[in-house]
Amino acid sequence: MRLGLLSDVHGNRIALEAVLDDMPPVDGLVCAGDVVGYNPWPAECVAALRERSVPTVQGNHDRAVATGSATGFNPMALAGVEHARTSLDENALAWLGGLPERRTVADGRVAVVHGHPDDPDHYTRRREFSGGLVARAADRLGVDEGDLDALVLGHTHVQHHGVFPEGAVVNPGSVGQPRDGDPRAAYAVLDVDAREVEERRVEYDTDAVADAVADAGLPERIGSRLAEGR
Template identity: 85%
Template sequence: MRLGLLSDIHGNRIALEAVLDDMPPVDGLVCAGDVVGYNPWPAECVATVRERAIPTVRGNHDRAVAAGSAAGFNAMARAGVDHARSALDDDAIAWLDGLPERRAVADGRVAVVHGHPDDPDHYTRRREFAGGLIDSAADRLGVAEADLDALVLGHTHVQHHGVFPEGVVVNPGSVGQPRDGDPRAAYAVVDLDDRTVEERRVEYDTDAVAAAVADAGLPERIGSRLAEGR
């Protein structure tokens, strides 16, 4: 079974469309949260995820939009939450509010979270994927559970994965706001049968997104940093 892995779409319709157009043949899609936030198209991104019935977990921006509170967020993140609150109808906000923090897909073979199995707001950094640096890394990240082939998470906007005897841990990176110095939209494909991961990137029109950010009255830096992958 092959699954396409998405995360951190963050209201970037143009990036999401590019990823879906680039997606190779897969048996299904999953999303590790933060469908909304920052960029100008939260309603369109929520609609796409819902129309495609993509299993999704609730990210911290999804939660903030649903709750109407961006406590602890910086100015850009707060602006994205406010924009999403104004752009989404009650049904879409209720959908965000109803997303779980963790879910199992592929007959229980894959667990999907946003930040970490024990803390949805924890930034699981690249170093935590390295078994040579942290003892029992697979146990820490929750892939030692019976019959679990993969753990999918996001939140950092940095694409990477780890392969352990117990299974694979994958952060597909951010569709809508990569932060690893590569401006291309990020996603991944995992093959559950041979436990391999393909990290994929696709170019999209960051200038068009930056222009839409300005048109929406959002902070300019939300758009300009997309070209830097920051």
């Protein structure tokens, strides 16, 4: 079984379309959260995942948009939340609000969280990647550790993976706002049976997004940082 792994789309329709167009043949998609926030197209990105019935977990921006509570968000993040709340209809807001913090896919073989199995807001850096994360996910989900082949997470916007005896741990990177110095949209493909991960990047028109950010009245830095991968 092959899964296309997405995370941190952040309302960037142009980047999401580039990723979906570039996606090789897979048996399904999964999203590790933060469908909305920052960029100008929250409704289009929510619709794209809903139309494809993509299993998704709730990121911190998804939660903030659904609840209207963005405590601790910086001005750029707060502007993105406010833009999304005025752009989304009640059904889209309810969908975001109903997303789980953690779930399994692929017949229970892959766990999906946003930040960390124990804390959806924790930034799990690459130095923390270990098989112990798979064990924590199994414990939090109430499943047998031996049934999991992989853990998928996001939140850091930095693409990385590791394969351990307990299973693979994958951060596919950010579709809509990479922060690893590479401006190309990031995603990954997981071969569940082989526990193999292919990290993938695809170019998209960051200038067009920056123009749309300005047209939407969002902070200019939201758009300009995309060309830097920051």
